[in-house]
Amino acid sequence: MRLKYFPIVFLSAFVFAPAVFAQKQAEIVVLSTYLRKEPDYKSEKLRTLEKGARVAFEKGRKVTGWTYVSTDGGALKGWILDITFKAVAANETAAVKPISTPPNPPAAAKTAADPPNPSPNPSPTPAADAPPENDSEVLQIETEEVSLNVRVVNAANRPVGNLRESAFRVFEDGVLQPVTSVSTAEVPVFNALVIDNSRSLRTQLSKVIEAGKIITAANKPLDESTVVRFVSSDKIEVVQNFTSKKALVDNALDNLFVEGGQTAIVDAVYRTAEMIEKYQNSQKKEDIKLRALILVTDGDDRGSRTDEKQLFELLRNSYVQIYAIGFTDGLSDAKDTETGVSRREKARAFLTRLAAETGGKVYFPESPDALAKIAAEISGELRTQYVVSYAPTNNARDGGFRQIRVEVTDGAAGEKRTAITRTGRNAGKP
Numbered sequence: 001m002r003l004k005y006f007p008i009v010f011l012s013a014f015v016f017a018p019a020v021f022a023q024k025q026a027e028i029v030v031l032s033t034y035l036r037k038e039p040d041y042k043s044e045k046l047r048t049l050e051k052g053a054r055v056a057f058e059k060g061r062k063v064t065g066w067t068y069v070s071t072d073g074g075a076l077k078g079w080i081l082d083i084t085f086k087a088v089a090a091n092e093t094a095a096v097k098p099i100s101t102p103p104n105p106p107a108a109a110k111t112a113a114d115p116p117n118p119s120p121n122p123s124p125t126p127a128a129d130a131p132p133e134n135d136s137e138v139l140q141i142e143t144e145e146v147s148l149n150v151r152v153v154n155a156a157n158r159p160v161g162n163l164r165e166s167a168f169r170v171f172e173d174g175v176l177q178p179v180t181s182v183s184t185a186e187v188p189v190f191n192a193l194v195i196d197n198s199r200s201l202r203t204q205l206s207k208v209i210e211a212g213k214i215i216t217a218a219n220k221p222l223d224e225s226t227v228v229r230f231v232s233s234d235k236i237e238v239v240q241n242f243t244s245k246k247a248l249v250d251n252a253l254d255n256l257f258v259e260g261g262q263t264a265i266v267d268a269v270y271r272t273a274e275m276i277e278k279y280q281n282s283q284k285k286e287d288i289k290l291r292a293l294i295l296v297t298d299g300d301d302r303g304s305r306t307d308e309k310q311l312f313e314l315l316r317n318s319y320v321q322i323y324a325i326g327f328t329d330g331l332s333d334a335k336d337t338e339t340g341v342s343r344r345e346k347a348r349a350f351l352t353r354l355a356a357e358t359g360g361k362v363y364f365p366e367s368p369d370a371l372a373k374i375a376a377e378i379s380g381e382l383r384t385q386y387v388v389s390y391a392p393t394n395n396a397r398d399g400g401f402r403q404i405r406v407e408v409t410d411g412a413a414g415e416k417r418t419a420i421t422r423t424g425r426n427a428g429k430p
Helices: 002-016 018-025 090-095 205-217 246-254 265-278 308-316 343-358 368-381
Strands: 027-029 033-036 045-049 054-057 066-071 076-081 097-100 138-140 146-154 168-172 175-177 179-183 189-196 224-230 236-243 290-297 320-326 361-363 386-390 401-408 417-420 424-426
Touching: 033 179, 045 076, 146 401, 168 179, 168 386, 189 205, 189 265, 205 224, 205 246, 205 290, 205 368, 224 246, 224 265, 236 246, 236 265, 265 290, 265 308, 265 320, 290 343, 308 343, 308 424, 320 343, 320 368, 343 361, 361 368, 401 417
Parallel strands: 027 138, 189 224, 189 290, 290 320, 320 361
Antiparallel strands: 027 054, 033 045, 033 076, 054 066, 066 076, 097 138, 146 386, 146 417, 168 175, 168 401, 179 386, 224 236, 401 424
16 A cells, blocks of 8 residues: 555655755756865866856765766766855755756667567657656756956066966955866957056157057957057047057057146046956856056046046956056155145055056056066066956855955965955945
C-alpha cells in the first residue's frame, strides 16, 4: 500500500516546494569566474567559466562562501564562489527567473538487442511556449560585477607586471571582496586631450602640442583620440571627435590657439568625461575599453557653472581615468583671508583629487621641457594596467558611495608594491 502512495507524496513535495528543488537541482547561469579544484582562492583553476556558462549543483561538503558544481554533463566538478551566481533562498523565489530550457539529452544508441520500431511516427514539433519536459530549469540570477583599471608600481614608482590573480585583494567599504578575474590583456584606449587655451598657458602651448602628439603617436590601431580646447564655459570646443587617424588629431593640435576668458576647468572636465563615458559604451566585458582624460591646465578654475560636487559625482559613476598636468607655479601663493588657502594650493589640491579619485596620476612640471617625458610616461602607463573584476558582496541598490581599496602582495624579496585605482563607486539604484 505504501508503494502506491509514494509517488503521490513525491509529486506533492515537488509541487509545494519548487523553489527548494530548483535551488538544489537546476542549472544556473553564472557570473564570469573560475571553477576551482578546492574551495579556496589559491586552489588550482580547473576552468574559466564565462558569464552565461551552465553548471549544475552537486552534492558535496558544505563550505561557507562556496558551492560544489559540475559542468560538461557532470564530467568536470569543482567549486565556485557563491557570490558569482547569487544563490537564491527558498523565501526569495521572486529573484529566480526561468529563461530557457536545456536541450533534451541525446537518445541512447541502439544496440543489436534493441527491437526495431515497425512503424516509427514523427515527433510533433513542440510549441514555442511549451513547458520544459524535465524538472531542470536554467536560471538567470541578477548579479553585478565591477571592473577596475589597476596600476601597480614599485617603490621607485615603476610599473610592475606579470602578477597573478592571487596577488590582488579588493576591499569595498573595508570588506574583502571575491575577485572573479584578473586580466593583463591589452585593451583599446580611448583618450581625450583636454587643453587649457587661456592666456595663462600661452608660453607653454607649443610644448603642450608636442606632448599631445607624443601620446597619440603611441596609439595602436584600435585606439582613438579626441581633442578638446577650453577657456570659459561658453568656449569649450571639441576640435576633433574621436578618431583612430593620427593625422587628424595632430592637425587639431596644431590649430589650437590662446584667447582670453575666465578658465572653466570643472565644466570642461565634466563635459568631456561625460562624452568619453558615453562613446561606444557597452556592458559586455569583452568590449571593455580604457578611457582616459589627459588634462593640461594651470588648475585655477574661475568661471565654471558646474560645481566640484557634481563633477566628482559624475566621475564616481564612470570609468574615466584622469591624468592631470598642472602648471601651477604662476599662481599666487598668497593665503586667502577667508579660507587660508592660496590659489596655487587650491589648484594643486583639485588636480590631485581628480587623479586620485579616478585612479590616474597628477604631474606638476617645473618647466614645459618636462612635457615630452611626461607624455611618454602616460602612454606607457596606459599600456601596463590590470583589469581586476570582483562581485560586490553588498548588493543593496541604494545609490550610496562604496569605498574601494586594492592591495597587492609584496615581491619575493620583500620589495614594496602599491596598487593604484579609483577610490570608490556609486552603487546603482533600482
